[in-house]
Amino acid sequence: MHTHIIDRRSFVAAAGTAALVAACALAGCGQGGTSAATTGSQASGSVTAVGSTALQPLVEAAAEQYMGKNPSVQITVQGGGSGQGITQIAQGAVQIGDSDVFAESKLPNKSDASKLTDNKVAVVGMGPVANKDVAIDNLTMDQLKGIFTGTITNWSQVGGPNEAITVINRASGSGTRATFEDAVLAGTAVPDSFKPQEQDSSGTVAKMVASTPGAISYLAFSYFDDSQFKSLSVDGVKPTKDNVTTNQWKIWAYEHMYTSTSPDAATKAFVDYMLGSDVQGSLVEKNGYIPVSSMKVSRDASGNVTV
């Protein structure tokens, strides 16, 4: 009789523990970086940055460096894509929304962008890349446009070998694709009949261009790898960082870290750190981006470039 009671007790205890563990796990999921450390003389608290996967490595590296100096600030960096970053910062769910594109182009209600502060932390240059079997090093902007709108379908039409062109696009909402299309298509709509392949990560695109004969796509400079595939010049201009800073190379974009117009102290301190010399001087270039400070031109949300 006695042993029976013990059996039930242990059963209840086991079930209770299981339920508790499950409950804690669930609660933990929902918490997502809201626990704030309140000690420390400088800014303290927790900052969550969500969004662009292209910007993620830089923010992660900067956050690590920053937390080393300011242990009272806890910074969590997550990917998810530029759309996620803009959505979450617009909803006030996070402190920083990372994006490859201006918020105006993502938000369903354009005026919501005025409720955000745009911090441009870096510039990223992008360029067309092709498989090594394509014996061409230069394309004109018009030729590039023809290829990516489906009017040019064979490399022989642009002076190359008689070989079909395999266009590899990025996903239609990706920041890289938006940047490329803004610069190259300049508003020309792609006909519905032209449906090239799409891939959702730069790494996969690089692999595909390297292995698919006749392939063309576009990548950020940091993904360029001359041993795997070739990068193409456009209108005789080489895809280099120097050419980006003067806007001679037209295919580039800002990397944005959006905050609310009145960020808390820790968020503001971290964004200031991102814009300061600790990050701009070294980390930005180490991660393959171009420091904003080295840009000789600037560009606004509607694409107007001023010197």
Added chain:
Amino acid sequence: MSKPLEKRRLENVGLGITGACVALVVLLVATLVFMVASRGLSTFVLDGIPVGSFLGGTTWNPHQTDASGLPSVGALPMISGSFAVTLLSCLITLPFAIGSAIFVVEVAPGFGRRVFQPITELLVGIPSVVFGLVGLTVVVAWTRGWAGGTGYGILSSSIVLAFMILPTVTSLATDALAAVPDGYRDGSYGLGCTRWQTVCHVVLPSAAPGLMTAVVLGMTRAFGEALAVQMVIGNAAQMPESLVTPASTLTSVLTMGMGNEAMGTVYNDVLWSLALVLMAMSLVFILVIHLIGRRGAAKHA
């Protein structure tokens, strides 16, 4: 006197905790279904897109509007792509799955238990991204070599998926064959049938409902697989024209688009609608499995 009371209290506590676990699971499923449904339906309710042009349209380009001024959100290319890879991968898998199930149940049960089963279980444990990578580097190049095209397309995806669902279908088929009572076999042998006559005329027909369940479960897995397919199908939202031109599936378009589109936009809504279609299809698959199970049970009763 206090003991019975204590026992009753314990019973109630146990009931309460286990009941809470059940309630939690039910609540999770219900909220999940509600969330996907409410977001998915807002394409039609809030954005005013006719259900017909979503399910039957062949142009997918939500960033652009069509002649009627509504975004082009025809999902038929993805729906047909999903069904094509699901059916084709099952066709590829089935002979291997049933063949090996027959071997390990009828020919070499000891080898099946000790060697073959652990190997198939290993296959289950391989993450889908690994299948995708192997597909990207090996299968795509291979299909490009003999079938032409770029290599990306339904054929490559079906081959990769066939490998992924092979362990599921094989182990369920093995169970189905093993569940056929030995009396059936003895009867067949007693009539002078050979082993293969017994397999073909007695074991396989008796195991048919179980084999069907194995196939449908494999199809469910193939239908819902996202990552590996996305890496090798080429993701071109066009009606599948051949097995070697790039196509797309519901899952591949979903995983590519979700992170890039802000909440509340038509594009985001219509992605949820795709998720709703996926969920509805899984429901159909599960219903089919239950139906087969019930019919099989009624037959054997």
